[in-house]
Amino acid sequence: MDRAPGLSVRLRLTLSYAGFIMLAGVLLLAVVWVFVLRHLPAYTNVSGGVLVRSFLLRDFASAAGTVMVFLLAFGLLGGWILAGRMLAPLTRITDATRLATNGSLSHRIQLPGRKDEFRELADAFDMMLVRLEAHVTEQQRFAANASHELRTPLAISKTLIDVARTDPHHDTGELLDRLHAVNTRAIDLTEALLVLSRANHRSFTREHVDLSLMAEEATETLLPLAEKRGVTLETSGDIAHTIGSQALLLQLATNLVHNAIVHNRPEGTVWVNTGVRAGTVVLTVENTGVKLTPELTATLTEPFQRGTERIHAGHGGVGLGLAIVKTITQAHDGTLTLTPRPAGGIRVTVELPAVSPHTVTAGAWRG
Structure with missing residues (x-):
C-alpha cells in the first residue's frame, strides 16, 4: 500500500x-x-x-x-x-x-526486559514466526515428498512403455496389468492430495453427522478386505453427534479402519468403537499389529511416513492415510491421539466437539 x-x-x-x-x-x-x-x-x-x-x-x-x-x-x-x-x-x-x-523466518526478536505492551507484541511476533517457520518447513517437506511419490509411478509407466516399444513380443496383457496398477496408485495419490488440500483449507459444507454411522459404513465397506486378510472386525458404541463434513468424516473413519486391517497380523482383530464424553464424541480404532515404539508412533501422522511392515502387496497405500486423518480432525476442531498397544498394534482415538441433535438447524453452512 x-x-x-x-x-x-x-x-x-x-x-x-x-x-x-x-x-x-x-x-x-x-x-x-x-x-x-x-x-x-x-x-x-x-x-x-x-x-x-x-x-x-x-x-x-x-x-x-x-x-x-x-x-x-x-x-x-x-x-x-x-x-x-x-x-x-x-x-x-x-x-x-x-x-x-x-x-x-529463523530470526527472533527476543526483546529483553519486563513485561509491557512492546514486549507482549514482540513475544507474539516471535510465536507467529515459530509457527510460520514450522508451517513453511512442513509444506516444503510435503511438496518434496509429494513430488517424489508422484514421480515414481510416472517413471515406472515410462519404463514399461519403453520396454513395450523395444520388445514388441512382450506379453501385452501383463504390461497392461502393470500399467493399470501403477496408474491406479497415481490416481489414488492424487485424490488423497486433493482430500488433504480440501481439509487443510476447511472449504467444506458443515452439517449434522452421526459419527457412529460413519464408522459403521466404513466397516461394512471394508469387510470384504478384512475377510480376505483373515482379520476380524468388531464394532460397538453409542450414537455420536457432531458437526462437520459427512464426506470427510467418512473418509476419516475409512482410513482408520483400512489402516487397522492392512497393518495387522494374520488372523488379527480390529476394534471400532464410538462414544460420548464430556463435550466430545470419540471414535476409537485399534488393532493387533506388530509392536510399535512411542517414537515411531509419533511420526505416523506425517505425510508419506510408513512404519514397520506398513507396506503390503496390493494395499500399500500412498503414505497419506493418517496424515489425512490428522488434517480432517484438525479441520473439525478435534484432537487425534495415537497410542501403541503393549501387546502389539496401535490405538487411534479421534475426539470431536459433540452437539445435541436438538440444536441442529435446517440447512448447512460454510466452514
Missing part, C-alpha cells in the same frame, strides 16, 4: 513532549504573573532606594523569554532522546518484520 510521506513517530513524540513542556512553562509564568507580580504596588521601598514595578515587570519579561527558549531546547532534546529510547523495541520489531518479509 503506497502512502504519502509524513513525520516520523519519533519526531511527533518529540514535538509533543516539547509542546507539553512549553505549555507547562507558560502556565507557570502565568501563575507567577497573576498571583505575585500583578499585586505589587507601583513603587516599593527597598534598601538602597525605590523599586519601580515597571522595571520589575520588564526584567521578568526578559527572564521569562530566556526561560521559554531554554524550555523549548530542553523539550526538543529531551523529547528526542526519550522518544528514541521508548521506540527502540518498535525498531527491533520492524527490522524483524522486514527480515521475515524477505524470507528469513
